Amino acid sequence: MTPLSPEQRLEWESTGTLTLRGALAPERVAELRRWLEEVESWAEAGRPGMHHFEQTPDGPRVARSEDFEPHHAGLSEFLRHGFLAEVLEQLFGEPAVLFKEKINYKHPGGGGFAPHQDAPAYRFVDFHISCMVPLDPATVESGCLYFAPGHDQGTLPNVDGRIREDWVERADWRPLEAAPGDVVFFDSYAPHRSGTNRSDTSRRVMYLTYNAASLGDLREAYYADKRAEFEAAGERGASGHVRISINDDFLGIPVENPATARNR
Ligand SMILES: O=C(O)CCC(=O)C(=O)O
Structure with missing residues (x-):
């Protein structure tokens, strides 16, 4: 891995995002897509991982899978070693x-997803970096991320994690389209949002989130806390949408019977 260039460092420091185009080889992307499909096939009762469902025009579909890394050796290696680890070490120092x-x-x-920052949802440590790894084209039509300046303003005024309307209206939102092979790093204060997928193909993206190693290994604590909160509060947020995050920011429509979706 070559060191990040001064231009890349400036992009990171000034925007809280860093886009590396064509960072993953096509063979790597094909392998990640196969592994993602394995994880998606676990979205039924009794299989590993935590899976969340939403109602779509084609019926109930899985919206998100998480907490799968301990159950997949190939993904675990990709998440913890090699390219991502090398870039992250440069960003965290x-x-x-x-x-x-x-x-x-x-x-x-x-x-x-309604406009939000990830920081309020990621308890236990104040600063995280996420890597977005698209495995399908993420376009304006398919529901790519939009970012706005503001990562240097701390936690923005919000309601259950959704940034307040007056801030959202004034912000300069720009779409960040990305192709399979690109990797986008963003910090947990970077304001972002995304739209519904209006295309007729899926827009599958992995989001891998890290903290500085000196602050400890908090993954198990994070998932124990999230599972406990979801067991107590259920999968519908106060907004009326499906709740898939500690933030009530997802705009998906609840399925009538989540147990049926899970046991399909
Ligand atoms: O995948 C998306 O469209 C947005 C994801 C996002 O912002 C989130 O999961 O917090």
């Missing part, structure tokens, strides 16, 4: 440790 991992499938008609 020290080795990184995995905090959480998720796949957002955004199947056709799948919901977008």
Whole structure:
């Protein structure tokens, strides 16, 4: 891995995001896509991982899988070693440790995300870096991320994690389209949002989140806390949408019977 260039460092420091185009070889992307499909096939009762469902025009579909890393040796290696670890070490200025991992499938008609920062949802440590690894084209039509300046403003005014409307309206939102092979790093204060998938193909993306190793390995604590909160509060947020995050920011429509979706 060559060191990040001064231009890349400036991009990171000024925007809280860093886009590396064509960072993963096509063979790597094909392998990751196969592994993602294995994880998606676990979205039924009794299989590993934590899976969340939403109602789409084609019926109930899995919206997100997470907490799968301990059950998949190939993904575990990709998440913890090699290219991602090398870039993250440069961004943190020290080795990184995995905090959480998720796949957002955004199947056709799948919901977008209200404007938010990740920091309020990621308890236990104040600063994280996430890597977005698209395995399908993420376009404006398929529901790519939009970012706005503001990563240097700390936690923005929000309601249950959704950034307040007056801030959202004034912000300069720009789409960040990305192709399979690209990797986008962003810090947990970078304001972002995304739209519904209006295309007729899925927009599957992995989001891999890390903290600085010197702050500890908090992954198990994070998932124990999230599972306990979801068991107590259920899968519907106060907004009326499906709740898949500690933030109530997902805009997906709840399925009528999550147990049926899980046991399909
Ligand atoms: O996948 C998306 O469209 C947005 C994801 C996101 O912002 C999140 O999961 O917090």
